[in-house]
Each structure stands twice: as C-alpha cells, then as structure tokens.
Amino acid sequence: MTSKQAPIFTPLQGPVTKEFIEESKQMRLHFCCEDCVFFQPENGGRCLYGYPNTQHRRAYFESQEVLGRVLIFCREYESV
Ligand code: SF4
Numbered sequence: 001m002t003s004k005q006a007p008i009f010t011p012l013q014g015p016v017t018k019e020f021i022e023e024s025k026q027m028r029l030h031f032c033c034e035d036c037v038f039f040q041p042e043n044g045g046r047c048l049y050g051y052p053n054t055q056h057r058r059a060y061f062e063s064q065e066v067l068g069r070v071l072i073f074c075r076e077y078e079s080v
Contacts, residue, residue: 007070015068021061030079032058037078049076 009015024031033039033056038048047053056074060066 007068009070013070016061016066016071018067020071021066024061031073031077032056032061033074033077034058035080036074036076037080038076047076051076 007015023029033045033047033053034041036047036056039053040046040048045053045057047056051074053074054060055072056077
C-alpha cells in the first residue's frame with residue numbers, strides 16, 4: 001500500500017479516531033508495549049519476542065499519524 005491509498009478495513013477493524021484515543025485514556029485502556037510484561041525499556045524499547053513494535057508503542061498512539069489507520073492490537077500483549 002502506498003501512502004496515497006486509503007486503508008482497507010474488514011468488518012472487525014476500524015480506523016483509529018480521536019474519540020477512541022480520548023476514550024481509551026478516560027477508561028485507562030492499556031494495550032501499548034509500555035504496559036506489557038514483554039516490553040524491554042532497558043533494551044531500546046524492544047519486544048522480548050523481537051516483534052516489530054513501532055505500531056504498538058505509546059508514542060505511536062500519541063502522534064497524529066495514527067488517526068485514520070487500522071488499529072492493531074498485539075496478540076501477545078500481557079498486562080504488567
Ligand atoms: S508482546 Fe506485543 S505488546 Fe508486548 S512488547 Fe511485544 S510487541 Fe509489544
């Protein structure tokens with residue numbers, strides 16, 4: 001997909017919206033690497049399993065670039 005193409009969503013997916021970001025903060029929804037037991041801040045913020053985690057990091061959800069993109073939850077996420 002090039003940056004000019006609109007993302008394609010399945011029925012179980014939706015775009016990240018401002019409302020989602022606001023409500024996830026209000027409800028203290030934890031889903032980012034920083035809240036996961038496998039996160040390694042001492043190792044440059046890598047995932048213990050070596051998963052590419054840029055799109056699971058808190059900074060990604062705090063940036064404007066996430067709006068309109070597919071929300072991707074990590075299947076291995078385990079709360080601290
Ligand atoms: S298991 Fe998933 S949520 Fe946890 S640190 Fe790795 S990529 Fe992030």
